[in-house]
Amino acid sequence: MAISTTAVPGQFTLVLHSHLPWLANHGRWPVGEEWLYQSWASSYLPLFDVFERLAADGYTDQVSLGLTPVLAAQLDDPHCTASMYEWLADWQLRATEAAMSRDADRADAGRREYLDAGRALETFETRWRHGGSPLIRGLATSGVVEILGGPLAHPFAPLLDPSLRQFSLTEGRADARARWGVDPAGIWAPECAFAPGMETEYDRAGVRHFMVDGPTLHGDTALGRPVGDADVIAYGRDLQVSYRVWSPKSGYPGHAAYRDFHTYDHGSGLKRFRVTGRGVPGEAKKPYDPSRVDAVIDRHVEDFVGHVRQRLIDESARIGRPALVVAAFDTELFGHWWHEGPVWLERVLRRLPEIGVDVGTLSGATRSGLVGDPVDLPASSWGSGKDWRVWNGPAVRHLVDLNAEVTETALDAVAKLLDRRRGRNRVADQIVRELLLTVSSDWPFMVSKDTAAQYAVSRAHTHAHATREISDAAMRGRDDAAAILAETWSRADSLFPALDARRLHAIGNAEGGIG
The missing domain is CATH 3.20.110.10 (Glycoside hydrolase 38, N terminal domain)
Structure with a gap:
């Protein structure tokens, strides 16, 4: 017709x-x-x-x-x-x-x-x-x-x-x-x-x-x-x-x-x-x-x-x-x-x-x-059910908990690093970069939908490990080690070169502090 x-x-x-x-x-x-x-x-x-x-x-x-x-x-x-x-x-x-x-x-x-x-x-x-x-x-x-x-x-x-x-x-x-x-x-x-x-x-x-x-x-x-x-x-x-x-x-x-x-x-x-x-x-x-x-x-x-x-x-x-x-x-x-x-x-x-x-x-x-x-x-x-279950349901509770823990670690480290020293801080930048990759919505989606779930879990934990590793070295005062770790991880995760952790820190301070 x-x-x-x-x-x-x-x-x-x-x-x-x-x-x-x-x-x-x-x-x-x-x-x-x-x-x-x-x-x-x-x-x-x-x-x-x-x-x-x-x-x-x-x-x-x-x-x-x-x-x-x-x-x-x-x-x-x-x-x-x-x-x-x-x-x-x-x-x-x-x-x-x-x-x-x-x-x-x-x-x-x-x-x-x-x-x-x-x-x-x-x-x-x-x-x-x-x-x-x-x-x-x-x-x-x-x-x-x-x-x-x-x-x-x-x-x-x-x-x-x-x-x-x-x-x-x-x-x-x-x-x-x-x-x-x-x-x-x-x-x-x-x-x-x-x-x-x-x-x-x-x-x-x-x-x-x-x-x-x-x-x-x-x-x-x-x-x-x-x-x-x-x-x-x-x-x-x-x-x-x-x-x-x-x-x-x-x-x-x-x-x-x-x-x-x-x-x-x-x-x-x-x-x-x-x-x-x-x-x-x-x-x-x-x-x-x-x-x-x-x-x-x-x-x-x-x-x-x-x-x-x-x-x-x-x-x-x-x-x-x-x-x-x-x-x-x-x-x-x-x-x-x-x-x-x-x-x-x-x-x-x-x-x-x-x-x-x-x-x-x-x-x-x-x-x-x-x-x-x-x-x-x-x-x-x-997503399924038109609610949040794909990203915070029982199947991905371990990733929700991981994200919360790594976010707290990263934001605390960034706040202390930037309070300690003025100016652009590449270590803090890489901590934020790895944190953002950790909390990507893709990983819980892939787990909930059972599409390359093992890869997704591995990716979330890889970026969480990078975040923790750089943060730990920085918080222990091992500045040279932290800088090397940040540079090493940035070779793989070099996206968003304009990312500046100071802007995140400013937002946190305006909202009453981060970390």
């Missing part, structure tokens, strides 16, 4: 959350830097190409694009950019070997992947070799995307010490300004986590809007909502629309024709099989056939845009004014998890205006007045 092209009221907004934990220098395979390079090749390269094509064709305000400081640090890191180039070359080499296979299906996959790797290598050589920031700055300047920021190292903010939470947020925004010349009006709070009172902290930090999950707004996401008495707006993810894509039971990526994420060819490491069917074991998967895919993508585009259009009509009628529909996803879904996702996404963004749907950003929604009455928000997240 053809979709009407008559304009409909309101606005559709696509929000993408780009994030990976700090992986550089902490393992390669099966979990570690490989995760970064796969996501870079499969998601960031093609999606940035999509945004640049849209910008070149005159599209503006297409996506609210969240980029976490910890991911941005890796996209700019010299070790990561050099290793990414090597990874792409290795991908092409593996594809070459597969293309020479006597197995016809493996050889076909090898030839396809060889061409894909070659295109990725050319894009990386000509556009990315100096890091991601020049491209991100260009996208922001073109107006095709709105950049959303976030706090340093992606902490689960409601469980964080208040002074560390404020420091992480303000430093994250400063990191965006330094890298991209952008002062993001909005943020994607890690895990969409919220605790009552955080709206005041956002307001004080200059945040004008942030994302929450739909149930946090009791499912009524048709308008942004000012939170409490603060001058900051919460926008909620529309689950009816978002789950058309991101449902493990019925989402588009599970279609039989699409390339399967989980099943590898063990000889080459290439993903050369299609989904085939839900519940089909890996050994029974059929070879991936690109000729089957294009028509399926178009059907899913039409299904999605039709659903968005009808949702805008229905929600606008329900509230008696133009409504907002926000679909929000992890960026890595498109390409990394769902191979065909970037193609689908570009077709959706080009198709929506053709059927009368206005596309805009979260900032655009605010400018257009798609904002309702103030609301008080509950403690919430976008």
Whole structure:
């Protein structure tokens, strides 16, 4: 059935959350830097190409694009950019070997992947070799995307010490300004986590809007909502629309024709099989056939845009004014998890205006007045149960306790170090850096979801050990040893070079002291 092209009221907004934990220098395979390079090749390269094509064709305000400081640090890191180039070359080499296979299906996959790797290598050589920031700055300047920021190292903010939470947020925004010349009006709070009172902290930090999950707004996401008495707006993810894509039971990526994420060819490491069917074991998967895919993508585009259009009509009628529909996803879904996702996404963004749907950003929604009455928000997240159980439930109580203990140790050491001596203190800086990596929200998430849980626990304890080790040497007056330890750890964990522990100390003093 053809979709009407008559304009409909309101606005559709696509929000993408780009994030990976700090992986550089902490393992390669099966979990570690490989995760970064796969996501870079499969998601960031093609999606940035999509945004640049849209910008070149005159599209503006297409996506609210969240980029976490910890991911941005890796996209700019010299070790990561050099290793990414090597990874792409290795991908092409593996594809070459597969293309020479006597197995016809493996050889076909090898030839396809060889061409894909070659295109990725050319894009990386000509556009990315100096890091991601020049491209991100260009996208922001073109107006095709709105950049959303976030706090340093992606902490689960409601469980964080208040002074560390404020420091992480303000430093994250400063990191965006330094890298991209952008002062993001909005943020994607890690895990969409919220605790009552955080709206005041956002307001004080200059945040004008942030994302929450739909149930946090009791499912009524048709308008942004000012939170409490603060001058900051919460926008909620529309689950009816978002789950058309991101449902493990019925989402588009599970279609039989699409390339399967989980099943590898063990000889080459290439993903050369299609989904085939839900519940089909890996050994029974059929070879991936690109000729089957294009028509399926178009059907899913039409299904999605039709659903968005009808949702805008229905929600606008329900509230008696133009409504907002926000679909929000992890960026890595498109390409990394769902191979065909970037193609689908570009077709959706080009198709929506053709059927009368206005596309805009979260900032655009605010400018257009798609904002309702103030609301008080509950403690919430976008995790299981829409509460905090993924990050503070029984399965991760040991990490909650670890974070509390290490935070107390670090803040006490930083306070004493900076009270003892004025000026920049690199030892204190590295203590804070390791503390932030310890309390990353990724580690309890990976444990609760049993995805590389052993790696996650190891990472949390590694950074906790670094924090304790440097702090202990400093508190015992072993200044030379503390300096050596700080320098040694910084070789692995060198992100956020502008981080200055004195600013954390100032926040703590303003709040009555830290430690």
